[in-house]
Amino acid sequence: MxxxxxxxxxxxxxxxxxxxxxxxxxxxxxxxxxxxxxxxxxxxxxxxxxxxxxxxxxxxxxxxxxxxxxxxxxxxxxxxxxxxxxxxxxxxxxxxxxxxxxxxxxxxxxxxxISGELEARTIYKGVAHTSSCSGRQLVIDIGGASTEVVIGKGFDALHYKSLNMGCVTYLERYFKDCQLNNANFNAAIKAARVVIDDIAPSYKVVGWEVASGASGTVQAIQEIMVAQSLDETLSLGKLNKIKKQSIAYGTIAELDLPGLSEERRLVFVSGLAILIALFEAFEIDKMGLAGGALREGVLYNMIPEFHNHDIRKRTVDGLMSRYHVDQKQANRVAELASHLAAQVSQQWPLFNNSGLPLLKAIAQLHEIGLLIEYKQYQKHTAYILENTDMPGFSQSEHKIIAAVANAHRSDLQKNVFEYLGCHAQLTQYVTRLLRIAVILSMRRQDDVLPKLVLTVNNDALTLIFENDWLKAHPLMASELQQESKQQAKAGWKFIVK
Structure with a gap:
């Protein structure tokens, strides 16, 4: 050969x-x-x-x-x-x-x-290309021997530093006896604070809107929190609780926190100690997991056509192209859904909760599953989206998109979004608007709808058509009546006039 x-x-x-x-x-x-x-x-x-x-x-x-x-x-x-x-x-x-x-x-x-500074800038680039953040972002990556701390905006790292501490070096230094006790933890936290306190004041002056962790430590903590039925946002209170739970095991060999993988176990406590010190020194309120880091930063650097591009748009366009979505229909549904959202934005603050970009994204992607078959296409769409990387969307946004995809047509159940916790309300609003937009776009033609008004009162939606338009369009009237019954099943009120 x-x-x-x-x-x-x-x-x-x-x-x-x-x-x-x-x-x-x-x-x-x-x-x-x-x-x-x-x-x-x-x-x-x-x-x-x-x-x-x-x-x-x-x-x-x-x-x-x-x-x-x-x-x-x-x-x-x-x-x-x-x-x-x-x-x-x-x-x-x-x-x-x-x-x-x-x-x-x-x-x-x-x-x-590569130098520590270049590593920090590249990590930030990896995060910027895989997560969407409009303002300033604090990015932290705890490595084996160094920890990178960056504040950036868009694709540019503004402040970046590589600190001489990591989960492997701190394991060797402060947990060498493999004992889990307050003394070992506090020695590691104190040592990390000495390193961090040099840069913390200048970083706090600059400030940030969102904090993201790009390391295995942050991912491991999220997996532990999910196993304990907590939401995935990290806080100092949660970190200290996990520290206390870890100490109860006595030794690293015995450490068996639900959700903690075997391969992470050895360096977990040293990484946790460094993260606690970072939360304390920077007074971090909450932190999420970043989508990428160093490897992704290097990768995106290698491919010029990906430089300075709207990440979410790139993700949505790529999926539409890959699954042969009817782009005219996708954009028609997205525009109509956005028009409906604008009419109820006072009562449903979708715009403040990043709901509008999610509504537009799922409206453009809702027909992906048609490539498999029509009958249950919403389930196919949800499955594909749930199991596909979506750069530009956070973990929780990714879950909302998959949930809305699954519920955008056919039967609805009561408490359908209960498992999404604090995101349930937003998911309900996005779903209800999308379902209506999909029905109103069923002729797959522009300019076939009259002027219509959507109002909301105590979460009850009322859709009003001008004149006797619905009488002249019995199929649309029938579909909307069916939708009213479906939303009632889920405990939501939808009136058509």
Missing amino acids: GQLEPQKNIYAVIDLGSNSFHMLIAKSIAGGLQTIGRVKRKVRLAAGLDENNLLSTEAMQRGWECLALFAERLQDIPKANITIVATATLRLATNADEFKEKAEQILAHKINV
């Missing part, structure tokens, strides 16, 4: 982190990026650093073995589409060149050991 031709639209990023080595492989498709491969190995490179920052042979060997696995997958990717970056441990190690030389032979590719 001849050698296989590398695929020009496939890209690979390898991140030699201090805790794990990661390989991300993505395909540029339909104006977006589709992840087609991820390989992650716990190497714990930082654990091999001694007090003189000399990297042990054992740690280097672990790294080389991992890279030999990665090398196999890189053979099929054009060299120009591969970027390999190394972070804190190889910045610190006095014998980093020895590791790097052999690693480059194994991978047949150059390794860039």
Whole structure:
């Protein structure tokens, strides 16, 4: 067999982190990026650093073995589409060149050991390309040997710093005896505060609207909170509660918090201690999980057509293209839904709760499931959206979109959105408006509707048509009457006049 031709639209990023080595492989498709491969190995490179920052042979060997696995997958990717970056441990190690030389032979590719500042800026870029935030955003990434703290806006990092502390180095320093007690935790928190307190005042002066965590620690905490039926927003109170629960286990070996994965267990408590110190020093009120970080930042840097683009629009357009959505109809429903939302915006503050962009997005995507079959297409749409990466939309927004997709037609049940907790009300409003817009657009033609008015009184919606238009359009009248009964089943009032 001849050698296989590398695929020009496939890209690979390898991140030699201090805790794990990661390989991300993505395909540029339909104006977006589709992840087609991820390989992650716990190497714990930082654990091999001694007090003189000399990297042990054992740690280097672990790294080389991992890279030999990665090398196999890189053979099929054009060299120009591969970027390999190394972070804190190889910045610190006095014998980093020895590791790097052999690693480059194994991978047949150059390794860039990036500065802490460049790492912080690239992490921010990864977050900016995968999450949507209109104002200033504080981004924190706790790595194995360094922690990056960035304030940025749009795609630009404004303030960025790489701090010399991480979950692997702090594990070796403050939890070496593997005991879980107040003394160990407090020593780690105190040490982290010394590092953070230098920069915290200037960051607080700049300020931010949203705080996002881009690290495995934040993801692990969210998974623990979900297992305890809490919402996914992090707060200092929740972190201290998890610290207390962790101490109750006595040792790291015994640590078995519901939702905590085995691979995260070892470095979890040191990461938690650093995160508590960050919450305290920056007086962070609440934090969510970012969609991407360093690898995504490197990836988006490699592909020029993705620079400075509306991320949500890119995601929605890519999905519409991939699933052959009728774009005219999608935009027709989106415009009509937005028009209805504008009429009830005083009583339903959709605009303040980011409801309008979600309403528009789901209106444009609601027919994705038609590619599978018509009868249950709303369920197919919901399934596809639920199981697809949606850069630009937060985790909770992603859940709302999937929930509305599933409920935008056919039968409704009482308390249908109860499982969404604090997002249930917004999801109900978006669903009700979308259902009406879909029915009103059923002829799939422009200019077939008369002037209509939607009013709301105590959550009861009234749709008023001019003159006797409904008498002349019995199918539409019948569909709207059916809809009134469906909404009544869910406990919502919808009147058509």
